[in-house]
Amino acid sequence: MIENTSPRTVRFFIAGLGNIGRRFMSLVASQEGILAARYGLRLVPVGAADSSGAALDPAGLDASRIVAMKEARQGVAGYPSAGRPGLAVRQALAEAAPDLFVEATPTNLRDAEPGLGCIRDALGHGTPVVTASKGPLVLAYQELMGLAARSGVRLGFSATVAGGLPTVNLGRRDLAGSTVQRVEGILNGTTNYILTTMAEEGLSFDEALAEARRRGHAEADPSLDVDGWDAAAKLLIVASSVLHRPTTLADIDVEGIRGVTPRHLAQASRMGKVIKLLALAERVDDDYRLSVHPTALERVHPLARLSSWQMGVRYTTDTMGVITAVIDEPDPWPTAAAVLRDVIDVFGS
Amino acid sequence: MIENTSPRTVRFFIAGLGNIGRRFMSLVASQEGILAARYGLRLVPVGAADSSGAALDPAGLDASRIVAMKEARQGVAGYPSAGRPGLAVRQALAEAAPDLFVEATPTNLRDAEPGLGCIRDALGHGTPVVTASKGPLVLAYQELMGLAARSGVRLGFSATVAGGLPTVNLGRRDLAGSTVQRVEGILNGTTNYILTTMAEEGLSFDEALAEARRRGHAEADPSLDVDGWDAAAKLLIVASSVLHRPTTLADIDVEGIRGVTPRHLAQASRMGKVIKLLALAERVDDDYRLSVHPTALERVHPLARLSSWQMGVRYTTDTMGVITAVIDEPDPWPTAAAVLRDVIDVFGS
Structure with missing residues (x-):
């Protein structure tokens, strides 16, 4: 636990702003105080992508604003001045060059795209990843874990198996x-x-x-x-x-x-x-x-x-x-909270 | 997970060879293969202490032999050639200078000795500690965590709250x-x-x-x-x-x-x-x-x-x-296994 020191800034990019991604952004805003006080973390979104395109700002987007836009059923490409309508998510991720990639695109067990390609890009560039999507793990678990190990970065996925229930953590760590x-x-x-x-x-x-x-x-x-x-x-x-x-x-x-x-x-x-x-x-x-x-x-x-x-x-x-x-778990909040716990696990002190 | 590389040797000292300590030693022997293959770890006891005194051997004691002695109700001070009858545990710990101190002395909420003194010594010397004893944490949680943080080493204690049940890990990590x-x-x-x-x-x-x-x-x-x-x-x-x-x-x-x-x-x-x-x-x-x-x-x-x-x-x-x-949890095995999981957590890769 860090106290009385300035928090570490983590510039993150998020792909997918549906049920999980939107709530994760909401937690980034609402838990700001706890993140700084308990874990020495300051999470700053520098990029976000959905089906409309992306929004990119190296100085930081406003998480609450993105939540409000999504609740009003607006695409993130409409984000004032930072919006980039139609920009492909992999290109947006590359431009953002974040400290962390958060993957929350809809589940797709067919080809797991665009999540899988993005995760490969991120891990390949030495960027840690936290994912809420099962698809990439279902199709390429061994490949992605190998890629993470070679790059020396973490791939967090505790949210993928029953959301907030620590199914994977319990099995891997506690047993x-x-x-x-x-x-x-x-x-x-x-x-x-x-x-x-x-x-x-x-x-x-x-x-x-x-x-x-x-x-x-x-x-x-x-x-x-x-x-x-x-x-x-x-x-x-x-x-x-x-x-x-x-x-x-x-x-x-x-x-x-x-x-x-x-x-x-x-x-x-x-x-x-x-x-x-x-x-x-x-x-x-x-x-x-x-x-x-x-x-x-x-x-x-x-x-x-x-x-x-x-x-x-x-x-x-x-x-x-x-x-x-x-x-x-009557709603998707614990799954979004599980994404946050993985972020804390990767970066927290 | 480490594969195809030689495991990291962790020379440990254990204080207390009762229900938990004895079973922990048994697991050190029985889980040797899993520890090496999954976690890249080789656990070598270089010292052990009970009420009879201690046994010390920088080249490594035989965990199974200690288990057999305790099951035959013999003190560890009777360990052939390495036994040191009457040697005080803190002195034995100091002589052993291990990579890890495992504390499994009987619970004592009065002064938590000799566990508390040993844990202070170990953390003070920059030696990670895993404890199954509640006493030291009950009397000196803040002091010990502060000491561990200043020394930059870990103090594992997941076995202290309901043994194998990951009460503390769940609360600290998964929430x-x-x-x-x-x-x-x-x-x-x-x-x-x-x-x-x-x-x-x-x-x-x-x-x-x-x-x-x-x-x-x-x-x-x-x-x-x-x-x-x-x-x-x-x-x-x-x-x-x-x-x-x-x-x-x-x-x-x-x-x-x-x-x-x-x-x-x-x-x-x-x-x-x-x-x-x-x-x-x-x-x-x-x-x-x-x-x-x-x-x-x-x-x-x-x-x-x-x-x-x-x-x-x-x-x-x-x-x-x-x-x-x-x-x-019908017996003390899961508590001993929880001590091992903390050791893996501190040293495993």
Whole structure:
């Protein structure tokens, strides 16, 4: 902890100003005092990019102003005098030459662009990166970690697996020295909301999905969530980082929740069980078997008790006991806060 | 992660070879391969001390041999050729001049000796310290952290608060950037065992305490546990480290469980509640109100569900949601493993 010394200035560039990026900018403004007093940090946005283009100012943009623009549904390219309509994000990042690159573009498991290209550029230039996007890690975890190691900089990604829940940090740091025998996770909020609503209100999958959409808990195209790919992407990141197992999506046996009916849920309930979309890694010989499946958990299982708004993970280890962590996360704020904790982790003293 | 390079040798001295110290030595031996492969570390004991004296060998003692001696109830001073009967621990530490001091002496909240003196010596000489003892932190947290900062070395203590449960790491690292509004913890295993046994088997406090003793879950002098001081010591460490609030035991309102009767438990149960010894920090204005009390928690409260073998903590924050972590910890292994994780944290790459 630093006290009574002037804070270290970190000039950052952010790509993506949606649910997470916008809230991160809001935290940069609201937590300014804590960042300086506790961690000796002063975060200054020198560039920001969204689908409209970018805004660049080496002297610093106003984080609160960007938040206000995004809340008014304006593109950042309209930022007075600093706006650069249509400027491509990689070019904007290159021009900004920041101390830190914050990546918060929408998830895309196809080619992970433009996030992946930007992260490669940043790490290649020796710029630390904090990302909230799963795509680049899903497609290129080993490459990016190797690039970071060769450049001697950090790549923070604790926000990518269940947002504020310290799934990755817990596994990598707090279980260090032990061997993980089993990981069980409820890592996707949308499917947990849908399954909980189906069970509690007797709705069909389609009705519960419609309800989730009405309340803003499901995307217009919900397939990433309901077909299990979001949970699988998170499991891949856990397997790669915590289990030290290079993994691709093809290594994971994935089944979504479209086939779950009220009858399945009622049947499970009569047997004292609850159906959840479980991401699972089981140690088999010297490897792990990885899967995402709707799974009937005993009602006393700590993850069976999760409500609509919760996500959770349980690690079973050889020497560190069994550790379960659960987060109440009704909105995207904890994910944005997780991006900030990674920034503090990389730069804080 | 280091691969294909020779591991870094860390010559360490350990004080205290009881439940935790002995198991730590066992892990040093059993996890040797993982430590080298994953973290680039080779841990070599060059000194060890217990109530019999010490053993010192600059070329390295055999960790497994020390474990075998302690399991056979022999003092380490009897170590062949390296044994030094009656040598005081501070002198032994000074002679060893290690790269790391591991402190695992029995808890002592009175003067915290000999641990406190040893930690002062080590930090003063620029030697990193990992401790499993609460005493030194309870009596001198600010002094020791200041000393570590001035010497530019780390003082790891994640094992002191509920052993393997990453209570402190979660609060300090994973909630970084947020403000904690409330901490609730079930941080003492003995009292949780006693209260659970009283509730489940209808025993009186004295009967349940006797049962805990028979099973090895209570000390001969159980007052540190049952009068709430162990939980208070842990809360003090959380307040000092996570809440950034310099704290003494006198700041905490402490009540143990001797006054809890089967009638209280039954009454609570009828109201849908469970009585637990709750360590609590509540944000009030710009400060925290700290207490340890037998507390009736709603049965749906995540900490009300803890079984005899579990400990847990719940952090309520402003920006990071509400995070609960629970550990199944039926024996001292996870605490010893937590000492190892701190060593990895200080030296690992």
